[in-house]
Each structure stands twice: as C-alpha cells, then as structure tokens.
Amino acid sequence: MTLRERRLRTAAYWFVLPAALFFILLNAYPLITVLWDSIHFKNLLNKSLSGFSGLSNFKEVIHNEYFAKALWNTVVWTVLSVAGEYVMGLVSAVALNQQVRGRSLFRAIIIIPWVVPIVIAGMTWTWMLTPDYGIINLWLTKLGIIDKPYYWLGELDTALLTVVFVNIWRSFPFYTISLLASLQSVSRDMLEAAAIDGAGVRTRFLRIVMPQLKTVSLTVIFIHVIWTAINFDFIWVMTEGGPLYASETLPIMIYRYAMESYNFGNASALASMMLGFMICGFILYYLFSQRKSRT
Template sequence: MNAYPLLTVIRDSFYFNNMLNASMQGFAGLQNYASVLQNENFQAALRNTVVWTLLSVAGEYVLGLISALALNQNIRFRAVFRGIVIIPWVVPIVVAGMTWSWMLDPDFGIINYLLVKVGLLEQSYYWLGEMDTALLTVIFVNIWRSFPFFTISLLAGLQSVSRDTLEAAAIDGAGVRRRFFSIVLPQLKTVSVTIVFVHLIWTAINFDFIWVMTEGGPLYATETLPIQIYRYAMQDYNFGQASALASMMLGFMMIVFLINFMNTSRKTKR
C-alpha cells in the first residue's frame, strides 16, 4: 500500500499526461525523459541543486562541529546555550523563510539597515533579487536553520570520546590540534558519515525553503530540480514530465544509497 504512490509516479513517467492537452494521451516510452533532459533550464537546475546541496551540508557540518565542540566544554550556563542553539531547528521552515525574506528586504529589512549603518554597504542591496547572490543567500539561511541538527548529533558523539584518552595524549605531549585530528575526529566518523549522508538526501529534495524565499527566481537563479518538478506538475500540469524528473531523482538517490550501503557493509566485514 505504501509503495502505490511511488509505483504510480514511475508508471506515469512513461505515459503522456498533460491536463492542458487532453489529446496527448497514451504510452510515451522515454519521450518524457527526453523532454526533461532537453529543457533549456534543466542543466541550470541540476547545477543549482548540486551547489545548493553541497554548500549547505558542508556549511552545516562545519558550523555544527564548531558549536558542538564549544558546547562540550565545561562553561557556565552550558545547558542554557544548548537550549538556545536548537531554536533555529525548531522554527518552521515557512516562518524561517518569510522572516529572513523580510529581514533581507532592501527597503525595510534590518540586515541592510545594519550593514549600511556600520559602513559595510553604501546602500541597501537586494540579496534575494540579484542573480549573483540569490542562491548563496538562501544557502546561508538554510545553514543557519539546519546546523543545530549537526550540533546535537555531533555533541552526542563527543560525549562518548574518552576523556582519559585525551588526558593521556595531552600528558604525552599531543597538542590540541593533534588530539582533535587523531582522537576526536576519528571517533566522530560514524555519526558524521550518517548525518552527512542523510542531510545530503534531505537537502537535495528540499522544495519548500527555496520556494518560500525566492520561488526559484530571479530568472531561475535559485531553481533546483524539486522546484522544476513543481513547475511541471502544478504550473504546466504536465504530470508525465513531472513524474519523469521525479523518477530520475529517485533513481539517483537509490544509486547513492546503494553505494553507501555497500561501502558500509564492506567496512563492517573487514
């Protein structure tokens, strides 16, 4: 029963199904796939998807690791700081996206006001309206919202690192950097690989965050493959091509999953 929608999407990808053109019905073979690949915006959307996914996950991991290391220290009000850092993650995506859109507005946004006030900008800048900065701006906001997930996961991993081992290494003359790269980071490998792999998939198929902030604009500068699927289905009403692109993404995700699974299984056997 749970597989029915998935099988329906795969089936529809091989049939003409355009609600605006009832005359185009029947078996399409690979025509829907060919039309998707020949779309003038496909390569740009694919490139945006790769950039959006890799930069987001890399930023989330680095910021999450830094904050986890900081929160793992024996400092005052540590519990308070641990509670504060989770706030971006619990904020609904729609609320976070709309709030940042208002904050980045060139006319009344607080971000532009502060940057102009301190002299970093001469005048307000439309961060979400310029093709050169729109995607990077959305990536920045996505990192802000998602890094707490990495913080919590890595902080849990840091709790398992033996303090006796770290103290022994320090006594033997190992510096902070040496202890981090030789002891701490290797023990975080399992949790790191898991959360990075999961978030690569989550980010690649993310639709709502970009849609709330830019709707794929300006001029398709932030359009990713999930947004392109939405345009096919909900704007062009071409469910055949929407299903074809969705099936292509599903196939790619399955290949990545199988590669990771086989690699993990091989290491476990060793």
C-alpha cells in the same frame, strides 16, 4: 508448530497489518504511480495525447533549456548547505562540550532555529533581507560593509547563496545535537593520556576525536544530502526559484511541470530521475559502509 505458536503468529500479522497498509497507501502506491506516469503521456491541458511514451518524457525533461541550470543549482544548494551545516554543527558542538558557565542554557537556545517551521523562517529572513526596510541591510550599511541596501534575494549572483546561508542557519542545530552526543562518548582518559604523551590540541582532535565522530558524521551527512536535495519549500518561500531561474532546483522544476504546466508525465519523469540518483547514492553509501566495517 503448536496451536499457541500459530495464534501468536496470527496476532503478530494483525499488529503489522495497519503499518503495512499505511506504508502502501502513503508510500508504495504514490511511488508506483509516479513511475507509471513517467513512461506515459499525461498532460491535463492536452488529454488527447495519452498512452505509452517510453523515454519521451525523460528526453523532453533533459532537453529543457532550464534543466542543466536547475541540476547545477541543486548540486550547489546541496553541497554548500550540507558542508556549511556540518562545519557550523561541529564547531558549536565542540564549544558546547566544554565546561563553561551556562552551558545548559546555551544548549537549549541553540535548538531554536531547528524547531522554527520552514515557512516562518523563510518569510522572516525574507523580510530581514528586504532592501527597503530589512534590518540586515540596515546593519551592514551602518557598519560600512556595504554602501547602500542590496537586494540579496533579487540578484542573480546572490539569490541562491543567500538561501543557502539561511538554510545553514536553520539546519545546523541538528548536526550540533548529533555530534554533541557523540563527543560526550569520547574517552576522557584517552585524551588525557595523549596530552601527557605530548599530543597537542589539534593532534588530539584530529587523531582521537574525529575518528570517533566518523560514524555519526557519515550518517547525518547522508541523511541531510537527501533532505536538502529534495527540499522544495525553503527556496520556494524565499525566491520561488528566481530571479530568472537563478535559484531554481530540480524539486521546483518538478513543481512547475506539475502545478503550472499540468504536465504530470514530465514531472513524474524528473521525479523518477531524482529517485534514481538517490538510490545510487544510497547504494554507494552502503557499499562504502560495508567496506569500512570489514577493514
């Protein structure tokens, strides 16, 4: 290796060093701390209990009376949100891909929900859904859909589903933009040739358009599964996990352990379990992608 090559390599290391330190301080160190605390007793209200705990924290979390409910709510919250976002994103992307008047304006407007901060969106929808003065109940009552104002965020049956609806409203523009970009790369010649051969609109969409959206769709869905599963702020702003834990998910359960019970051992154990779920999901996605690329 020449002197010039050694200097270039040294310079490259110096350029990478700030990014490496940033990663260690903001990602690696907190992650290692969480994993370490998950196998140790760490309760600020009972400092006499300390030391290695093994799997005790995990057992205590699993045997918590609200763990099964929170796990189910997390699955429902994630699946319904991602499915609704994808369907809405696909429909709006197809609509915005058509040659309609004012298309540029509609494309600019549809991004508005995505750029609204979660706290502002959550508080605004909470006010709109309030049974006393909420505009949603007013409209539904005037249209005859409901007889009297309904407490959408305060009932056991509708609290979580209402937050899912609001989350879909806010997040589907991300799918719209991603799918719209992919739709614009679909060959017009191929679609016209299929139409000449007698393929209908439905056949062209399912056999030509959707296969070309597969890569983008899987990527966006996988990213949003992770984002939605670990989302804390949206549900907390709107319901705080209530009523009676009806909308409590695993991230909110972690918050309660850490910030209300001050039991960082249990909070870290539950966070480690969620991390394990995410890693397993990533591995399955990677294996699926590798298998598809070989075929």
